[in-house]
Amino acid sequence: MGDASGEGLRLIAAHLAKVKLEFAEREYAAKSRIGNLEHELDDTLLRLEEATKDVANYQAQVKQLQGQNTYKALVQEREKWKSLTDTLRKDNRALRAQIDQLQHGQLQKPWNSSGSGAEPDLLYHPARRRQDSLTDRSAELVQLRSEINFLKHELEDKNVEINALRAKLDRELELKWERSHGGSSGADPVAPNGGGGWKRSLFESVAEVLAPFPHASAEENDADADQESPELYDYNGSTYDNDPRAGHDKRIPTSINHQGGSAHAHHTDAVVESASF
Secondary structure (H helix, E strand, C coil): CHHHHHHHHHHHHHHHHHHHHHHHHHHHHHHHHHHHHHHHHHHHHHHHHHHHHHHHHHHHHHHHHHHHHHHHHHHHHHHHHHHHHHHHHHHHHHHHHHHHHHHHHHHHCCECCCCCCECHHHHCCHHHHHHHHHHHHHHHHHHHHHHHHHHHHHHHHHHHHHHHHHHHHHHHHHHHHHHHHCCCCCCCCCCCCCCCHHHHHHHHHHHHHHCCCCCCCHHHHHHHHHHCCCCEEEECCEEEECCCCCCCCCCCECCCCHHHHHHHHHHHHHHHHHHHC
8 A cells, every 4th residue: 555655646746747847848938938029019119219200200391391382382472473563563664654755745746726735647646536536526516506505595585576576566557457447347457358458468568577588499498408407597697497387488587686676666667657547
């Protein structure tokens, strides 16, 4: 029994020694591996630090490049604006010099007969001369229209005055006819059956006094229509109105003044009195 127990103990001791040896080997291998891993970790950390430094350097370079590009773009834009400004200034100086030269040449040019400026054919460009000519024509047209309107108003006033004078003459003729016949006859003073034939001839004489100028022929009217306006006619220095609304060609002098109207009235009264007596 003792031998068997001793044999068992020896086997157990041998197995325990074997296990311890294997454990020691495995522990050594693990420690060696851990050391290698730690060494690799240190190397990795060193490389990471270097990479971090490189990244920081790269970022700084990128920022520097961005700043340089922005500054370059700003400089280029500034140069463009500067060149544009210089060009505008040169053009402005050239235009001012040209204007001064033109003004100096304008002062050196001879004045026209009216003393208002240089000769028209030397003053402006042809386009400018045409524009000035059109402006002058427009001004002349406006002036002529204003004169025509003034003459029309004056003619209307004279027509009103002449119509009033005719009405007054008609009334005076009626009154004088009534006084000459005692007012006994009830016939129309201008009717042919009422003894008013001489009255009609007297009225025609008065009309001739008021419109002493003869009627123009058709050829003269056509010539006047071609050469003059359809409203105003110049006849012996006076202006007349050809009224197409009347039944005949009627020319009324617009140069009749109040003195002329009163003279016609006195002359007509004299004719009426001589005819009545």
